[in-house]
Amino acid sequence: MKLYDASRAPNPRRLRIFLAEKQIEVPRVEIDIGAEGARTPDFLRINPLGQLPVLELDDGSRIADSLAICRYFEASQPEPVLFGTTPEEIGRTEQWNRHAELELFIPVSLTFRHGNPRVAHRFTQVPGVADHMREHALKTLNWFDRELSGRAYLAGDRFSIADITALVAIDFGKVAGIRLGPSWPSLVRWHGEVSARPSVAAAGT
Amino acid sequence: MKLYDASRAPNPRRLRIFLAEKQIEVPRVEIDIGAEGARTPDFLRINPLGQLPVLELDDGSRIADSLAICRYFEASQPEPVLFGTTPEEIGRTEQWNRHAELELFIPVSLTFRHGNPRVAHRFTQVPGVADHMREHALKTLNWFDRELSGRAYLAGDRFSIADITALVAIDFGKVAGIRLGPSWPSLVRWHGEVSARPSVAAAGT
Numbered sequence: 397m398k399l400y401d402a403s404r405a406p407n408p409r410r411l412r413i414f415l416a417e418k419q420i421e422v423p424r425v426e427i428d429i430g431a432e433g434a435r436t437p438d439f440l441r442i443n444p445l446g447q448l449p450v451l452e453l454d455d456g457s458r459i460a461d462s463l464a465i466c467r468y469f470e471a472s473q474p475e476p477v478l479f480g481t482t483p484e485e486i487g488r489t490e491q492w493n494r495h496a497e498l499e500l501f502i503p504v505s506l507t508f509r510h511g512n513p514r515v516a517h518r519f520t521q522v523p524g525v526a527d528h529m530r531e532h533a534l535k536t537l538n539w540f541d542r543e544l545s546g547r548a549y550l551a552g553d554r555f556s557i558a559d560i561t562a563l564v565a566i567d568f569g570k571v572a573g574i575r576l577g578p579s580w581p582s583l584v585r586w587h588g589e590v591s592a593r594p595s596v597a598a599a600g601t
Numbered sequence: 602m603k604l605y606d607a608s609r610a611p612n613p614r615r616l617r618i619f620l621a622e623k624q625i626e627v628p629r630v631e632i633d634i635g636a637e638g639a640r641t642p643d644f645l646r647i648n649p650l651g652q653l654p655v656l657e658l659d660d661g662s663r664i665a666d667s668l669a670i671c672r673y674f675e676a677s678q679p680e681p682v683l684f685g686t687t688p689e690e691i692g693r694t695e696q697w698n699r700h701a702e703l704e705l706f707i708p709v710s711l712t713f714r715h716g717n718p719r720v721a722h723r724f725t726q727v728p729g730v731a732d733h734m735r736e737h738a739l740k741t742l743n744w745f746d747r748e749l750s751g752r753a754y755l756a757g758d759r760f761s762i763a764d765i766t767a768l769v770a771i772d773f774g775k776v777a778g779i780r781l782g783p784s785w786p787s788l789v790r791w792h793g794e795v796s797a798r799p800s801v802a803a804a805g806t
């Protein structure tokens with residue numbers, strides 16, 4: 397088994413935090429996502445989307461997508477549980493992970509892709525999208541701050557994949573001009589606690 | 602238990618197909634998403650995102666988001682399995698459901714939101730986004746057609762949530778000017794087979 401990884405990209409970081417929480421070690425192959433991103437002819441044969449991470453199993457078959465790989469490992473090594481245990485907890489964890497993904501991670505990514513001049517050669521940039529998506533992300537942060545005033549973690553009392561997704565999205569937000577500040581006290585409290593977990597240090601930035 | 606539903610919206614349809622596959626019946630409350638969408642003050646108290654569907658459990662707590670509700674029911678009534686059984690199948694099903702969601706459902710939705718004059722009063726429309734996202738969706742359809750030339754369903758030999766997500770996205774594409782045609786023979790074959798399932802008829806359009 398091996399993991400195609402990229403040390404500086406957000407989706408690979410999400411998976412590395414998840415694996416560190418479970419204390420799972422997988423041999424890693426670092427892919428250089430420099431000027432071209434991962435869209436080189438060689439890597440497109442591994443993943444036609446040109447995205448990382450990709451897990452290669454011992455039979456040579458591959459699972460692409462960070463969350464799909466997380467679910468593979470959650471099923472093969474359930475403890476510590478990061479997607480919930482009871483039907484209600486499973487549903488609620490998926491709800492908050494989806495909110496973190498659809499209302500924060502994707503808006504932050506689109507702010508970066510459409511707004512950062514350093515990636516203008518890699519992505520078609522449509523004027524106006526970066527501002528539109530940044531506004532969307534900021535609204536989500538307002539909402540998450542209110543939610544986190546009433547509980548420890550996004551999906552409830554237990555740390556979960558939803559917190560990993562939100563943490564990675566927020567930290568990635570720096571390259572899109574989005575930073576936490578004192579107007580979001582509950583989010584700052586949560587971000588400090590989650591960032592202090594050993595898994596986050598182990599996964600790198 | 603009750604389900605806040607909207608008979609003409611794609612995410613509620615995805616959940617209705619899923620429930621029909623499992624032969625689960627839940628009392629439904631139809632929410633009128635006419636001129637205002639679901640963003641009325643009354644409904645925003647039920648879901649601050651103003652989105653459907655929402656499942657209300659017997660203790661009054663709620664699970665929002667179509668896929669989160671699907672996962673709640675997959676955990677409480679596993680058969681027939683729609684998210685996979687073995688770790689590898691679970692990973693692969695999530696991979697293809699994520700591809701169907703991120704590379705098709707969301708681009709189709711953004712084409713609709715940013716390009717359809719009938720919803721200009723509900724969404725901020727950024728010029729250029731609809732064309733950009735339509736092109737993204739069409740590239741995904743090219744790719745899915747190639748993939749489906751080699752297997753029965755998106756995630757493998759078994760019908761899964763990934764097929765439901767892709768079907769709903771493609772059918773929703775009509776309002777965004779995206780329609781299947783003879784240049785995608787494998788996709789047309791797959792679409793015909795999936796559309797003929799009793800669950801799809803039971804769920805309505």
